[in-house]
Amino acid sequence: MDIKGKVDEVVKKVQSDPSVAKNFEKEPVKTVEGIIGVDLPDDVINNVVDGVKAKISADKAGGIVDKIKGLF
Numbered sequence: 001m002d003i004k005g006k007v008d009e010v011v012k013k014v015q016s017d018p019s020v021a022k023n024f025e026k027e028p029v030k031t032v033e034g035i036i037g038v039d040l041p042d043d044v045i046n047n048v049v050d051g052v053k054a055k056i057s058a059d060k061a062g063g064i065v066d067k068i069k070g071l072f
Helices: 003-016 018-026 028-036 042-071
Strands: none
Touching (some): 003 018, 003 028, 003 042, 018 028, 028 042
8 A cells, every 4th residue: 555645645635625624633543544435454544644644744834934935
């Protein structure tokens, strides 16, 4: 299974749909399984959830850095 591909798929969905983002905050495992449509083993799903959280955090941090760069 391409975990990086699944992470990217979930990130796109979470970032593009506010209701999915809200569900991801409340129940990340259930939301990820719903998006990818597969019931994965706990270790795999936890890796995907962690990857999604990291990617979203990095994207937010990058956006903040871009805004700060725009000030100078």
